[in-house]
Amino acid sequence: MMAATGKSKRPVGNPLALAVLSCLWERPMYPYEMTTSMRERGKEDSIRLNFGSLYAVIKSLEKHGLIAVAQTEREGNRPERVVYEITDAGRREADEWLRELIDTPVKEYPxxxxxxxxxxxxxxxxxxxxxxxxxxxxxxxxxxxxxxxxxxxxxxxxxxxxxxxxxxxxxxxxxxxxxxxxxxxxxxxxxxxxxxxxxxxxxxxxxxxxxxxxxxxxxxxxxxxxxxxxx
Structure with a gap:
């Protein structure tokens, strides 16, 4: 069991990143689809969901090799949509991070x-x-x-x-x-x-x-x- 002295250093520490990894753990999605999925499931009650921050988190996850571009889609004259998928490294990161969150108490500042x-x-x-x-x-x-x-x-x-x-x-x-x-x-x-x-x-x-x-x-x-x- 991990010591309750603090949380490990994560490549991307924003909890929204774990929510993104969770979405992509299910299937490849584009950013708006991730946001819709989180909102429909009421995740805003436990994770600070901000569409502007989401793009920064996605780019950071991609930079660290935790997610990757699966394909790009275009419908008519609409802007091109980038579909992301989770990588093997991302699956390991999500699994370790979630285990740590559930297992290890950390000091919070309500x-x-x-x-x-x-x-x-x-x-x-x-x-x-x-x-x-x-x-x-x-x-x-x-x-x-x-x-x-x-x-x-x-x-x-x-x-x-x-x-x-x-x-x-x-x-x-x-x-x-x-x-x-x-x-x-x-x-x-x-x-x-x-x-x-x-x-x-x-x-x-x-x-x-x-x-x-x-x-x-x-x-x-x-x-x-x-x-x-x-x-």
Missing amino acids: AIETGLSLIAMLPPAVAADLLADRAERLGAEIAEREQLLAGEASGVPELFMVEFHFKQAMLAAERAFVIDLAARVRERAIGGIEMWEGLHQLLDQGLSMDDIQKRVSAGDFGREVADLLRQ
Whole structure:
């Protein structure tokens, strides 16, 4: 099993490249056909699909010998269409890449994680309100996706909806987390709440972060926070 320390260096690292290889793994296609196929299968939900980027990815895959021109087609006065096919090297690359993606956890940087890491910049009450707003939006997104699952996607075999169900599980887990966090902030049950509240009370009094940091270094911050909370 591969170590969970990071992903291997790929000749073409854009995830869209793997989607292209996947399309050509099925059969030769021209670029517009690849885009249509990805969209019809809902791959935009898990892969950033941009038609302009697609051509750059295709050229890079061709440059590295992972795909090749199979033939060119022309219908009437329409522009010539280039049909691509996957090479043996491309098949090996797709297989290794997909195995790695499924097997090996990697560090990702979701926006919410960045926000949570800096949440102390906001007053506790504001943070709690924003978390509650986020939970509401997540709930709406989950409900919308459940309607899709019960409607037009109801007849799609689970095999072809695995990433959809994964996303649903991640959304539900995130919603549960932010609801719990918002509640603990409001109930003053989160560790460090006194310092958090005290920090913003001192800021409201006109102290700068530089002043507060100096007091922290001098050991006065904890006493000042305790004095504020007794008022």
